[in-house]
Amino acid sequence: MRIGELARRAGTTTRTLRYYESRGLLPARRAENGYRSYDEGDLRLLQQIRTLQDFGFDLEETRPFVDCLRAGHPAGDACPASLAVYRRKLDELDALIAQLASVRAEVGAQLARAELEASADLPGGPPPRCELGGPT
Amino acid sequence: MRIGELARRAGTTTRTLRYYESRGLLPARRAENGYRSYDEGDLRLLQQIRTLQDFGFDLEETRPFVDCLRAGHPAGDACPASLAVYRRKLDELDALIAQLASVRAEVGAQLARAELEASADLPGGPPPRCELGGPT
């Protein structure tokens, strides 16, 4: 199949496929007229790449999976190098999530404090407090 | 004070300060010789910007805070526009964290599955299973 059909079947663009080829990730055979020629195996390689990309893997990180498939393994993650990428990505995700959670907490606290101070400065004095028990 | 001193005191670079000025975020007065001249107020504005940048706010998002300080408020988040940015950022963070958590779960599951299949293909047959009860 030619580049347009592969792109359509994988839900991507021809530009993307040419880019992958320029990176050496998905080289293509050539027909006599110079057109790139792909087969079903290439579609599977491409699907593997896209799946990982959707997960936030960058291109270089998908390379071990592609190599693994090309080496004849039924799954891209059947090779140690792929598993290593998985583990490294998990660590990255954990670190990133932790950092974002920390930022979220800080921003949330800042918002709460700022809202409190804003309401204290409003006309009519401070709004009703929430106090427990005791007759008024 | 001049640009180098301000940069040092804020823990950033002169290039960054010129960049902020080019974006209209932190304009500077000029001395007679053309040198940029800053005061303590500028340092506070800059600190506000850096704090938010460290939280992952992009430059445009810091603008309401800077404007708020420049308007004479004691805190950059004492203005409604700043609070709106806080809230938007919280929503963004929540969405991003949720997405990353989802990805983390999927990647973790893939890793577990791949490790299981790998161990099943190792020499010596599959490793000991973890089964409950029953005589062997």
Next chain:
DNA sequence: GTATTCCTTGACGCCGACGTCAACGCAAGG
């Protein structure tokens, strides 16, 4: 034949927040 669509390569554009270099001016110390 011709119109349309596909393919080719090459090259520039984009985004954000600066880094880095060039080429120069100005100031202060010895």
Next chain:
DNA sequence: CCTTGCGTTGACGTCGGCGTCAAGGAATAC
């Protein structure tokens, strides 16, 4: 005077993953 170390503007480089356009050749539909 000379050097060193500030400052100035301008402009190009960085990173990733492509988008977009240009100028042409090839295949297909009618």
